Amino acid sequence: MSDALSDDGSDINQDESQEDVMTPAELIAKLEEAWLNExxxxxxxxxxxxxxxxxxxxxxxMEANLQRVKKGDAKASIHRMEIDRIRFMLSSYLRSRLQxxxxxxxxxxxxxxxRGEGDPSLLSPEEFAFAKxxxxxxxxxxxxxxxxxxxPNLQTVDMLKAVPEPCLDSFVFLRVKERQENILVEPExxxxxxxxxxxxxxxxxLMRYRTIAPLVSxxxxxxx
Amino acid sequence: FFKCLHDNExxxxxxxxxxxxxxxxxxxxxxxxxxxxxxxxxxxxxxRALRWxxxxxxxxxxxxxxxxxxxxxxxxxxxxxxSFMRSLGAGEGLDITQDMKPPKSLYIEVRCLKDxxxxxxxxxxxxxxxxxxxxxxxRWKCEQLIRQGVLEHVMS
Numbered sequence: 001m002s003d004a005l006s007d008d009g010s011d012i013n014q015d016e017s018q019e020d021v022m023t024p025a026e027l028i029a030k031l032e033e034a035w036l037n038e039x040x041x042x043x044x045x046x047x048x049x050x051x052x053x054x055x056x057x058x059x060x061x062m063e064a065n066l067q068r069v070k071k072g073d074a075k076a077s078i079h080r081m082e083i084d085r086i087r088f089m090l091s092s093y094l095r096s097r098l099q100x101x102x103x104x105x106x107x108x109x110x111x112x113x114x115r116g117e118g119d120p121s122l123l124s125p126e127e128f129a130f131a132k133x134x135x136x137x138x139x140x141x142x143x144x145x146x147x148x149x150x151x152p153n154l155q156t157v158d159m160l161k162a163v164p165e166p167c168l169d170s171f172v173f174l175r176v177k178e179r180q181e182n183i184l185v186e187p188e189x190x191x192x193x194x195x196x197x198x199x200x201x202x203x204x205x206l207m208r209y210r211t212i213a214p215l216v217s218x219x220x221x222x223x224x
Numbered sequence: 225f226f227k228c229l230h231d232n233e234x235x236x237x238x239x240x241x242x243x244x245x246x247x248x249x250x251x252x253x254x255x256x257x258x259x260x261x262x263x264x265x266x267x268x269x270x271x272r273a274l275r276w277x278x279x280x281x282x283x284x285x286x287x288x289x290x291x292x293x294x295x296x297x298x299x300x301x302x303x304x305x306x307s308f309m310r311s312l313g314a315g316e317g318l319d320i321t322q323d324m325k326p327p328k329s330l331y332i333e334v335r336c337l338k339d340x341x342x343x344x345x346x347x348x349x350x351x352x353x354x355x356x357x358x359x360x361x362x363r364w365k366c367e368q369l370i371r372q373g374v375l376e377h378v379m380s
Contacts, residue, residue: 077330080330080362081327084323084330087323088326098320126307126308129307129308130305130307130308133304134304137297137301138268141264150257154254157257
């Protein structure tokens with residue numbers, strides 16, 4: 001099916017002067033990775049807006065192609081299914097990001113404000129605007145309904161303390177894509193014994209998210 | 225609340241024996257504040273869920289249970305969400321409240337719950353949607369109407 005897909009897509013990418021010219025199949029694979037990682041990670045991951053944009057472009061191209069093909073119903077319906085599936089993946093990815101933004105909004109905004117200049121951004125500009133509006137909206141609501149009727153020293157709520165932080169110690173399943181050595185897995189016990197593992201390529205593990213968080217963002221492991 | 229202020233004045237006048245009772249009252253007030261904000265925040269989360277389930281227009285009986293500020297919060301949330309969806313993919317827009325479940329098949333069996341008149345699908349055929357009539361239609365066309373309650377997905 002992805003052969004039929006790349007047939008239609010290869011003429012698009014040929015005269016595209018982007019930094020990374022990927023085949024549509026690679027692009028969809030990247031989207032799938034980002035989607036699964038975002039779905040299973042307890043915290044909000046790095047923003048992949050370039051993938052989102054490319055996929056949306058791809059979808060519009062595919063829909064346009066489909067309009068042109070009138071007859072040949074079998075091929076058209078297969079393409080249509082493909083479009084539906086890709087659109088579902090993209091929507092699900094964006095939805096899980098939005099849900100995490102809403103759930104952890106003060107922490108997400110704080111992280112975004114305090115990140116360094118060269119660090120990759122956590123939120124796309126639109127997501128940042130959405131998060132700020134959500135914060136302001138919720139604060140206005142709480143003030144209007146309850147807080148303004150309280151005594152002066154109780155009229156603010158510290159959102160950073162009030163809203164719970166993402167639980168980074170939750171366990172996640174992962175598959176190793178690149179071999180890693182000497183990953184420190186700290187035990188919960190009081191005696192500070194270091195417990196170190198090597199991660200073989202292709203192996204699957206169940207670990208605490210906190211220990212493998214940097215590997216997820218570098219792409220060395222895939223959450224499943 | 226005002227008794228607390230009164231006691232605070234007493235404290236500043238140097239009557240140290242009232243300090244424990246002030247602390248206790250302050251803790252009670254903080255706890256009350258936390259309970260209230262937790263209740264209100266939980267209501268907000270439920271209202272947010274309504275937007276994702278029912279769409280932009282809430283049914284009247286639900287709106288009846290919301291206070292004016294909640295209605296305002298809802299309309300503000302709707303606006304934020306809509307402008308976010310519009311901005312996706314460099315101005316193209318993508319409605320992410322659609323496609324909630326992975327697509328299983330291309331065509332689905334639907335039953336019409338209300339009269340909706342004529343409905344045209346992509347290859348030009350026109351279907352008359354009368355109450356209780358059943359049709360086999362493309363999935364992406366029906367999704368809107370299913371959410372509005374006009375069609376019902378029949379799973380045999």
